[in-house]
Each structure stands twice: as structure tokens, then as C-alpha cells.
Amino acid sequence: MDIIKVDAIDSTNAFLRELNRQKQFDGPVCVMAKEQLAGKGQMGTVWQSEPGKNLTCSVFMQVKGIELVEQFFISIAVSLAVCDALNDLLITKLSIKWPNDILSDRKKICGILIENVVKNGSLNGAIIGIGINVNQLEFDNLPQAGSLKKILGKDLEIEEVLDVLLTKLEQRFTQLTTSSFAMLKKEYERLLFRRNKPSTFLDAEGNSFVGIIQSVNNEGKLQVLLEDEIVTPFDLKEISLLY
The missing domain is CATH 2.30.30.100 (SH3 type barrels.)
Structure with a gap:
């Protein structure tokens, strides 16, 4: 996968969206920023991140053979990919707070923002913004925020976290076919925060x-x-x- 690294940027999603408009990507591309100046979460919330402490990235993934009405399966695949990566990094007690916040023991450690790319009325790709709290310990007025360092008690290499994440993303996107939807949905629902409570x-x-x-x-x-x-x-x- 092509990886573009930048020091500071307003929004990795906006940067990647504009780059795709210019170049029309034909494969996966990732942009990773040390600092995101105007990162956004679901419903316009602001993502709080200390420069250089966390993984802030956006990934363009091609999407083929999925109807617009099936677009939530992209969110399912991304959520599961993040959980796969965190499992590999020995993070336990993972759950998905609908639609796609990733929690460990009730603490939010990852936010996801997906913008679908539609061409001629069909899904052509997805721009996936992912913020993982890696080495940050303090979060102003966010009592539910956690980080990998808080859980594991040690610093992690952010690029190592990215490598694991990108591998899992590509693996999960190979499953984005109609025949696998039921399996993906079952896995996602098994991880749903507060399910059956x-x-x-x-x-x-x-x-x-x-x-x-x-x-x-x-x-x-x-x-x-x-x-x-x-x-x-x-x-x-x-x-x-x-x-």
C-alpha cells in the first residue's frame, strides 16, 4: 500500500479526498499525519489528539460490487479490522460502540469516520479516517477516553500500529462480498457494546x-x-x- 506521511495537516480525510479527485486512485492509499489540526469525528465532533502521540490516518480503499444500500458493511469491515489489529497488539476487552467507536473495557481508544466515494451512482471506494489513541495519557474533559499506553503501560511505535492496522484492513476488505455479509454482521454484533443489556x-x-x-x-x-x-x-x- 502507498503511504504518504505528513507532519501537520487540517484533515487527513479532506487531504485524501482531494488527492483522489485529482489522481483517481486505482488501489489503496494511506495518508498519515503527526498532527491533525481539524480532525473530525462522527456528527462533527472534534478529535482530541496531542501531536505525535497518536495514530491519525486516512486510507482510501477501493470498493467493488457493493450497492449503496449495503454501504454499512464497509463500516462493519473497518470496525472489525481495527479490532483485529488491536487484538494483535494485545489489547483486551474490546467492543464496538455503535456505529464504530472502538472501546477497551468501556474506554474509547479509536474513532472512525468513513466517507464513501460514489461515481455514476455506484460505490467506487471509501475514505476511512481512523484515530487511535496510542501514547497519549491525558484527555481534557473526556473521562471515557483511553489509550494503548494506558492499557499496556508502555509506549508503542505508532508506525508499527499503522502497519498492523493496514494489514488487517486489506484482509477485511477481501471479505467485502455479498456472500460474506452474514458472517461479517455476526462478528460485528458479537462485539456490540451493551448488546442484550x-x-x-x-x-x-x-x-x-x-x-x-x-x-x-x-x-x-x-x-x-x-x-x-x-x-x-x-x-x-x-x-x-x-x-
């Missing part, structure tokens, strides 16, 4: 309610069993899971 959620208006996560559907909506015994699907704008 009563949990508190907030709706779009800020009202709290209790439900039990059952699964995700093929569109990526969270299937939640509510108090009236009805399973209701929610998308990312409709619901947030409280810790």
Missing part, C-alpha cells in the same frame, strides 16, 4: 429512555427492544447510547 439512550430531542440493543439491520440501523416489547430501528441522527 438494558441501556439508557437519548433521542434527538434529548429525552432519555431505556432499551436493549438486539442487533443492527443491513442498513446499519440499531435494532433496540423497547419497553413495549417492540424492536425499533434507529439511525445515528435519532439516538445516542449513554455509557
